[in-house]
């Protein structure tokens with residue numbers, strides 16, 4: 409009788425009655441106990457196994473509940489004729505995961521542009537859409553040396569948890585950059601973040617309520633729009649012209665409505681490449697002081713200038729600490745190690761710290777030390793001197809190729825820094841239609857509409873010039889131009905009168 413072969417482990421955390429139940433169930437499923445077979449009476453099995461009768465009663469009750477056995481009058485407990493349904497007998501329907509997701513405000517902007525994580529997997533596509541530096545010029549050897557030295561000399565501390573606000577020497581270095589520009593700043597006013605995107609997310613979490621009003625530029629960074637949309641405030645945009653945000657329009661708004669914060673990318677703006685002039689910077693700060701509004705200055709590109717040095721940052725010019733500054737190594741070095749920083753008044757940093765702790769405890773210890781070492785050895789400045797020349801050349805190559813291939817169909821600016829050409833299609837062409845054509849030509853860019861709250865920039869698009877290998881720029885623009893010509897053909901436009909009647913760009 410197989411029931412006598414049940415083995416019990418009194419030390420197991422599984423209760424005895426469940427051990428018995430599972431072993432009997434196993435015997436039934438393997439047909440060792442066939443349909444109709446009588447099980448031993450509870451008293452007898454309890455005696456054989458050396459347990460209380462109530463233990464066997466509980467085990468049988470479990471089997472009864474699951475339909476493996478039944479009690480029959482006059483016959484005792486028998487194995488069920490028909491075994492209960494197993495998982496494979498169910499008509500299994502896969503989970504519809506969207507029913508399980510918590511409410512999250514919709515980003516509400518469809519783009520043909522693929523998510524960046526798939527960007528680098530399709531090798532045959534030439535990307536004019538990305539926003540990253542050229543990997544060929546990453547200071548790989550320097551970082552390799554620095555990281556192995558850190559691990560060798562500092563040992564396991566480099567793999568240990570560290571302070572939420574970030575590595576002190578790195579915060580000191582960042583504070584010193586501002587001190588050097590005449591803005592007295594202490595390490596206590598610096599919080600290291602995992603990229604400036606995280607910095608903006610932390611700020612939105614810390615400062616914004618759904619009923620608030622946030623001002624952004626039009627056009628503005630699409631990541632910033634995504635973060636603000638998720639936080640739920642009302643977003644109002646202020647147009648940008650060739651010298652940055654139109655602060656007179658902002659003044660008009662501030663005089664009428666309570667604004668919670670103004671978000672700006674004042675230097676080599678993404679996507680328009682514009683630089684807010686010094687006089688507008690001063691005016692913007694005056695408005696911030698007058699109307700008691702914090703300014704979020706997102707500044708990933710200012711060190712990438714190719715002509716004149718841009719004006720001082722708003723933060724460096726800020727006399728009363730209204731400016732919350734976001735910086736990052738992503739554009740000036742490389743984006744993969746995810747280190748950025750927030751520079752703000754101490755009460756802001758104090759309020760941000762618990763939110764940062766909640767999100768990821770602190771930014772990566774080893775990487776923070778590696779960036780500090782890199783800056784401390786004077787390597788950052790050398791790297792910048794090198795890449796400024798490279799990106800200036802790439803910008804010029806891109807513009808030269810555009811001039812050659814499609815100057816009758818599109819206008820563009822010539823930014824003095826940063827990564828992007830901000831372009832306007834002529835003759836009413838639409839950049840979403842163009843992107844569809846571009847995919848057939850195996851080239852991509854970013855449609856203008858995703859840089860605006862109202863998605864009203866349909867004839868605009870952003871071309872990146874930092875990422876592509878110099879040798880591929882002309883081919884990329886050729887493909888882009890082919891797509892453009894095909895689109896124009898489909899739209900049956902092209903009379904020279906119509907083409908030349910567009911407004912100046914931005």
Ligand SMILES: Cc1ncc(COP(=O)(O)O)c(C=O)c1O
Nearest residue numbers: 539603604605629678736738748
């Ligand atoms: C204006 C702006 N801010 C922030 C970021 C993201 O920087 P990070 O990689 O540090 O998150 C970008 C990148 O595209 C950007 O253009």
